[in-house]
Amino acid sequence: MKLGWSMGYWGAGPRPGIEQVVAEADRLGLDSIWTAESYGSDALTPLAWYGARTTRPRLGTGIVQMSARTPTAVGMAAMTLDHLSGGRLILGLGTSGPQVVEGWYGQEYGKPLARTRQYVDIVRKVVARERLTYQGADYRMPIEGGTGLGKPLRSTIRPLRDDIPIFLGAQGPKNVALAAEIADGWLTLFFGPKLNDHYRKILAEGFARPGARRDKDGFEVAVxxxxxxxxxxxxxxxKVRPGLALYIGGMGAAEVNFHRNQFVRMGYEQECEKITELYLAGRKDEAIAAVSTKMVEEVALIGPKAKIADDLAGWRNTIATSLILQRGDIPTLRTMAELME
Structure with missing residues (x-):
């Protein structure tokens, strides 16, 4: 199992001291460095900026939101970053949720599975430098109507790699199975050993589909x-409770929250209902307090170094191929690098 690190989202601005953490991740030989985006800092710009200060880690977007850019724009950015980084890019893609897609990007959420399949197909055509013609339910190139002057085009640059790895950010069973079918890896949030058998079966379903891109031996699971x-x-x-309370109670609507569903699958339905009720009522401190230590331990590694080493053994026996530390500082990076040797 490999070790990665995610710088996550910005707060009000760039995180102080992040350059030093990036440098240490490079020095320690971490496998990957990741960025994120929601409706603040974007994923591509920081990855290019900080990635230029590294030489070894793979550089991943975790995730580029598909509604933020057309698939051809993402294909262009992927080829550009892959060239500049010497072939180190991992293109992480995801649909985000209806609150962000419709509220921030002003697009209909529609059918995310079908849209993801089309999006990935087009990105791969761009990267492979095919002359682009595509007629799907959501994307059509050249577009019908308009001036009638649209042409089937292909990239003016040649890719450094004509098959850049694509990971899908997913949590729901159908999205995870789709990742196993069409992608090179799966990016998951709020995964723990208790969910291992559940997701192993779902991934196997995707691998078994006709035309599946990979099998379990060539597929990555970044947790x-x-x-x-x-x-x-x-x-x-x-230190972990506030983030879990936000994702369980505040990231999404009461009736549609993919993050909360992870904890429901682990048996915390009543706790999730209470957290959501408190959070949406504006009682955030109470919602945070309602996140039990047991819930934290399901998806996080916390406590003394010796306890983390023991708990880590349970993660080694899962489908995870990489652990991606969320916003860890230099001492935490060093500790985890030592424990995972």
Missing amino acids: SVDVVVDDDIEAAAD
């Missing part, structure tokens, strides 16, 4: 995980 090294387990959990 995002919070790590807090602290002799006080409750203090460590306190």
Whole structure:
């Protein structure tokens, strides 16, 4: 199992000291460095900026939101970044949720599975430098109507790699199976050993589909995980609780929240209902307090170094091929690099 690190989203601006963490990740020989985007900082710009200060890690977008850019624009950006980084790009893509897609990007959420399939197909055609003609339900090139002057075009540059790896960010069973069918890897949030058998079966379903791109031996599963090294387990959990409360109670509508569903699958339905109710009522401190330490331990590695080493054994026996540390500092990177040797 490999080790990666994600710089995550910005807060009000760039995270202080991030250049030093990037440099340490490079020095330690981490397998990958990732960025993220929602409706603030974008994923591509920081990846290029900070990635230029590294030499070894693969550089991943976790994730580029598909509604933010046309598939041809993403194909162009992917080829450009792959050239500039010497072939280190991992293109992580995802649909995001209806709140962001319709509220921020002003697009209909529609049918995300069908749209994802079309999007990935077009990106691959761009990267392979095919002359682009495509007639799908969501994307049509050249477009019908208009001036009538549209032409089937192909990229003016030649890709460094004509098959850049694509990972899909997914949590729902249908999206995960789609990732196994059409992608090179799966990016997952709020995964833990308890969900391993559940997702192993779903991935197997995707691998078994006609024309599936890979099998389980060539497919990567990159798991995002919070790590807090602290002799006080409750203090460590306190650093993770606010993020879980936000994702469970505030990221999405009460009736549609893919993040909350992860914890429901692990048996925390009543806790999730309480957290959501409190969060949406504006009682955020109470929602945070309602996230139990046990819930934190399902999806995060917290506590003294020796406890984390013991807990890590359970993750090694899962489908995860990489653990992606979320916003970890230099001491945490060093500890995890040592534990995963």
